[in-house]
Amino acid sequence: MxxxxxxxxxxxxxxxxxxxxxxxxxxxxxxxxxxxxQITQAIGASxxxxxxxxxxxxxxxxxxxxxxxxxxxLFIDTPGHAAFINLRKRGGNLADIAILVVDINEGIKPxxxxxxxxxxxxxxxxxxxxxKIDLIPGWKTSNAGLLENINKQQDNxxxxxxxxxxxxxxxxxxxxxxxxxxxxxxxYTKQLAIxxxxxxxxxxxxxxxxxxxxxxQKYLEKCLxxxxxxFAKGTILEVKEEKGLGITLDTIIYDGSIKQNDIIVIGxxxxxxxxxxxxxxxxxxxxxxxxxxxxxKSVKRASAAxxxxxxxxxxxxxxxGMPIRSCSEKDIENVKQEVQAEIEEVLIKTGKEGxxxxxxxxxxxxxxxxxxxxxxxxxxxxxxxxxxKKDIADAESIYEKDPLYSVIIGFNIAxxxxxxxxxxxxxxxxxxxxxxxxxxxxxxxxxxxxEEKKLDLLVRPCKIxxxxxxxxxxxxxxxxxxxxxxxxxxxxxPLMKSDGREITSVKSMQKEQESIEKLEKGKQAAISMERxxxxxxxNEGDILLSAVPEEHFRKMKELKEYLSEEEKEILKExxxxxxxxxxxWGI
Numbered sequence: 056m057x058x059x060x061x062x063x064x065x066x067x068x069x070x071x072x073x074x075x076x077x078x079x080x081x082x083x084x085x086x087x088x089x090x091x092x093q094i095t096q097a098i099g100a101s102x103x104x105x106x107x108x109x110x111x112x113x114x115x116x117x118x119x120x121x122x123x124x125x126x127x128x129l130f131i132d133t134p135g136h137a138a139f140i141n142l143r144k145r146g147g148n149l150a151d152i153a154i155l156v157v158d159i160n161e162g163i164k165p166x167x168x169x170x171x172x173x174x175x176x177x178x179x180x181x182x183x184x185x186x187k188i189d190l191i192p193g194w195k196t197s198n199a200g201l202l203e204n205i206n207k208q209q210d211n212x213x214x215x216x217x218x219x220x221x222x223x224x225x226x227x228x229x230x231x232x233x234x235x236x237x238x239x240x241x242x243y244t245k246q247l248a249i250x251x252x253x254x255x256x257x258x259x260x261x262x263x264x265x266x267x268x269x270x271x272q273k274y275l276e277k278c279l280x281x282x283x284x285x286f287a288k289g290t291i292l293e294v295k296e297e298k299g300l301g302i303t304l305d306t307i308i309y310d311g312s313i314k315q316n317d318i319i320v321i322g323x324x325x326x327x328x329x330x331x332x333x334x335x336x337x338x339x340x341x342x343x344x345x346x347x348x349x350x351x352k353s354v355k356r357a358s359a360a361x362x363x364x365x366x367x368x369x370x371x372x373x374x375x376g377m378p379i380r381s382c383s384e385k386d387i388e389n390v391k392q393e394v395q396a397e398i399e400e401v402l403i404k405t406g407k408e409g410x411x412x413x414x415x416x417x418x419x420x421x422x423x424x425x426x427x428x429x430x431x432x433x434x435x436x437x438x439x440x441x442x443x444k445k446d447i448a449d450a451e452s453i454y455e456k457d458p459l460y461s462v463i464i465g466f467n468i469a470x471x472x473x474x475x476x477x478x479x480x481x482x483x484x485x486x487x488x489x490x491x492x493x494x495x496x497x498x499x500x501x502x503x504x505x506e507e508k509k510l511d512l513l514v515r516p517c518k519i520x521x522x523x524x525x526x527x528x529x530x531x532x533x534x535x536x537x538x539x540x541x542x543x544x545x546x547x548x549p550l551m552k553s554d555g556r557e558i559t560s561v562k563s564m565q566k567e568q569e570s571i572e573k574l575e576k577g578k579q580a581a582i583s584m585e586r587x588x589x590x591x592x593x594n595e596g597d598i599l600l601s602a603v604p605e606e607h608f609r610k611m612k613e614l615k616e617y618l619s620e621e622e623k624e625i626l627k628e629x630x631x632x633x634x635x636x637x638x639x640w641g642i
Contacts, residue, residue: 469483565580
């Protein structure tokens with residue numbers, strides 16, 4: 056039977072910006088303004104029915120001409136960043152809509168950026184809760200509606216609020232989003248709504264609920280259609296060991312319904328797990344889900360959209376973020392194939408070149424791949440779990456083909472390989488944004504290092520002067536003191552006079568009676584030169600330049616971004632000298 060389920064909403068944002076506080080306030084307000092028990096606790100979720108939303112929002116719905124048609128809103132109530140990333144279903148994020156919480160006084164932070172990138176990658180609609188307006192200097196809290204209260208503030212407070220909001224608008228535009236304060240939004244399909252709120256005082260919470268509900272029912276109607284009597288589709292949020300129950304699966308059901316004794320198929324890294332539901336549990340009414348001591352009550356059935364704890368045998372290998380399906384006996388093989396195909400979309404080798412990526416769950420892995428894809432970074436292998444020796448070997452085999460891809464990046468996991476290889480870069484972090492940032496930074500520095508290594512094989516531009524009064528031997532070989540005017544002088548470098556004639560090369564160099572390989576600008580040393588006599592071909596005070604071969608000159612033009620401005624100037628001087636004899640030299 057097709058009907059509209061509650062939209063699933065996730066609350067995300069940077070640590071300490073008030074995600075949990077906003078959820079607590081929504082729940083608390085709902086409990087206070089409605090009869091006890093109207094708000095239902097589910098595993099990892101809070102279900103706020105339409106009647107409760109109406110009571111919380113009061114006459115706001117009438118003012119905004121919104122008639123509620125949804126049955127309520129299911130708020131994902133699992134704290135932590137990784138849990139948000141685990142909210143996956145085939146082709147996108149499990150959440151239908153999201154609230155991105157930003158501390159209005161601190162603005163956008165690293166984890167905020169990560170949330171934005173993931174919401175963008177999954178095309179999840181969201182609104183911004185600009186939290187902690189009560190901390191704006193001079194802010195006066197009142198029980199009036201949000202807009203009425205804003206209008207009552209002193210002019211300097213209103214100006215400060217606007218300035219902070221438009222700083223946020225400017226920052227969001229860098230990610231390609233057009234945003235505006237909720238009451239100034241002209242088109243919700245083209246603009247992100249920013250809702251000023253205070254989780255502490257409750258200001259803006261009713262408006263947040265109204266806008267959320269209005270957007271969900273206006274734009275997500277098709278997404279919310281489901282068959283509540285059909286077989287269940289869900290995603291594992293967490294795998295937990297529960298006393299007396301063993302390993303249990305905290306699951307969000309987003310389609311159909313699940314019953315005790317149902318056959319379920321669970322995605323796994325190997326063969327899908329086929330088992331039977333032994334028991335289903337929901338928290339006791341109004342229990343605090345984040346309290347591990349919460350009491351649970353047994354239920355016979357759970358329907359979308361909801362969260363439920365599943366107890367079943369043989370689920371030791373279940374992983375967070377994996378799909379879970381209920382089915383009939385005759386459909387087991389078909390459902391196994393569907394589930395495996397869904398996992399392989401993420402785990403499959405995605406290209407013939409690229410980096411190796413690892414993550415703690417299927418949802419994390421998929422989110423990481425989405426963001427890498429957005430950044431144009433290819434992935435050759437993607438899998439779940441800690442980094443192993445096999446992963447290191449896989450990354451090392453990439454080095455010869457492209458050393459910039461000889462990388463393993465791991466989200467929320469550890470390097471358990473126990474080996475360190477120069478050819479493999481391992482980057483781990485529990486913030487995807489930081490992983491990408493470090494990867495790009497490493498690739499840039501490694502590219503520079505490799506290009507500079509290529510340059511080291513070439514005759515680099517250099518300019519020296521033979522010092523007066525420092526001739527130690529006239530010939531065979533000639534030895535005298537030199538001053539490096541520009542560039543770097545190295546052993547073996549050929550030298551030419553200002554007329555372009557190559558006359559000698561550097562055989563060796565000594566500084567303070569010690570042999571050296573190179574000499575930088577502004578330094579002096581004694582050098583020995585072959586095939587010349589000081590006083591004949593060269594004289595004290597002469598200026599010599601490195602005799603750059605034409606082929607080396609061409610290669611340096613390709614790598615010019617790695618040359619100093621000074622080296623570029625000497626190259627121009629060398630080319631000018633050479634082109635007096637050959638006008639097309641180096642072209």
